[in-house]
Amino acid sequence: MLIGYNQATTLKSSNVETDLKYAEKYGYDFIEFQMGQLNDYFGRKSISDLKEFFSQSNIKPYSLNALEYFNLKKGEEFEKIKNEFLKMCKISKEIACDSIIIVPSPKKDSISEDEIKKDSIDSINILADIGEQYGIKLAIELIGLEEFSINNFSQCYEIVQEINRNNVGMVMDCFHFYTGGSKIEDLRKADSEKIFVFHIDDSKDLPLNELRDSDRLWPGDGVIPLDKILGALKFIGFDGVVTVELFNPEYWKWEPEKAIKVAKEKTEDVINRFYK
Ligand code: ZN
Secondary structure, eight states: OOEEEEGGGGTTTOOHHHHHHHHHHTTOSEEEEEHHHHHHHHHHSOHHHHHHHHHTOSOEEEEEEEEETOSSOOHHHHHHHHHHHHHHHHHHHHHTOOEEEEEOOBOOTTOOHHHHHHHHHHHHHHHHHHHHHTTOEEEEEOOOSTTBSSOSHHHHHHHHHHHOOTTEEEEEEHHHHHHTTOOHHHHHTSOGGGEEEEEEOEEOSSOGGGOOGGGEEOTTSSSSOHHHHHHHHHHTTOOOOEEEOOOOTTGGGSOHHHHHHHHHHHHHHHHTTTOO
């Protein structure tokens, strides 16, 4: 299985140049950019510099993280989202990165499941039209917290299925899958082609509703049933890229090189049980 590095893992301790250097050194196949880091990079260097790097490197860009918060927006607010997405599409196309991760909004008071579904489908279809012009795929990343509008696997998958477009799929993030109370049976029924991005991570042993991104642990060090998740992915024939994505402030205290190296080793230890 090919392995990607998500910049969130060293978000506060590193930058694009350093992440690329060590991700390449330790043999990752892909990098997923965090937009804050990428925008910082463009303050120092140009997109041509980035293209130049990729032209000489084994590592390739995999996705931009992320367009936040794309749904439940009206008028001006949604225009802003469209413009931001368009900018991301242009960057992606330029560096030959074909996926953009899109993140749902927190829920508004008293909105029903049906209203969320309808609004999300309408919003994604508009964005997917833009993405199509640039050859970009949209990967919806559910946020496994009660207060978010798309917060579990089956709800997200249903939206993807109803949209039924080649360039719309989802992110399977183990932490969000777990905190949102998603079911392994639902993953086992999914079409693997609709899983565009697979984020691996683990979690501290706390009540689900108390868990936040900062509670993510190295794969294999926590309580997420990663074996069951990987078994289900293997069962449905998923054969994509796995990307390690943590947001743990403790790991941000590490030297980036050490964090990037350990992230790869921990990821391999877990996935090698199912994928070679
Ligand atoms: Zn993720």
